[in-house]
Amino acid sequence: VAYAEENLALLESLLSQNIYEEFNHSIKVRNDKLQSLEYILIKVEYLEIQDISIAKNIARIKVLIHTMNKSIVSQILNDEKVNKHNSANIKETWTFEKNMKSSDLNWKVSEINRPN
Numbered sequence: 001v002a003y004a005e006e007n008l009a010l011l012e013s014l015l016s017q018n019i020y021e022e023f024n025h026s027i028k029v030r031n032d033k034l035q036s037l038e039y040i041l042i043k044v045e046y047l048e049i050q051d052i053s054i055a056k057n058i059a060r061i062k063v064l065i066h067t068m069n070k071s072i073v074s075q076i077l078n079d080e081k082v083n084k085h086n087s088a089n090i091k092e093t094w095t096f097e098k099n100m101k102s103s104d105l106n107w108k109v110s111e112i113n114r115p116n
Contacts, residue, residue, distance in 0.1 A: 003027070004039040004071075016097070016110040035075045042068040042087075050093065060097045061107070064115075066090070091115055 002010040006027050012020050030037060045066040053060050066089070073084045095111035098104075 001039060004037045006031075013106055014108060016108050019109050019112065030073075033075065035073050038072040038074070040070040040072075042070055045089070054100070057100045058097055059100055060095055060110070062093060062095045062111075064091065064093050 002014070003023055003026075008024060008027075011023055015023060045068065046064075047066075048064040049061060050064050051060070051062040068087070069090055070085070070087045073086075075082050075084075091114065093111075093113045093115060094109055096107040097110045098107045
């Protein structure tokens with residue numbers, strides 16, 4: 001939701017620097033095209049923890065996430081609002097990490113992959 005709402009402050013608090021930069025770039029591209037995004041999470045099919053590790057005070061949890069999503073991309077073309085609807089079943093692996101010595105309570109998303 002923070003991505004669709006372009007809430008960069010919230011995204012920065014929840015994402016590692018490299019993931020934040022990817023999201024920020026995507027938002028800029030969308031804005032350059034004068035598009036807006038509405039994102040709807042319909043259902044979480046399942047979550048599966050694939051790996052947990054701790055190395056040099058950094059805890060990492062890798063989670064397979066399978067969701068049903070709907071998105072609507074809106075754009076003004078020739079003075080008319082055009083909506084493109086998309087529904088998808090998405091399987092992604094998200095890696096969350098946290099510095100165990102940090103006072104920051106947030107786990108940050110450090111990697112997002114879509115398995116083949």
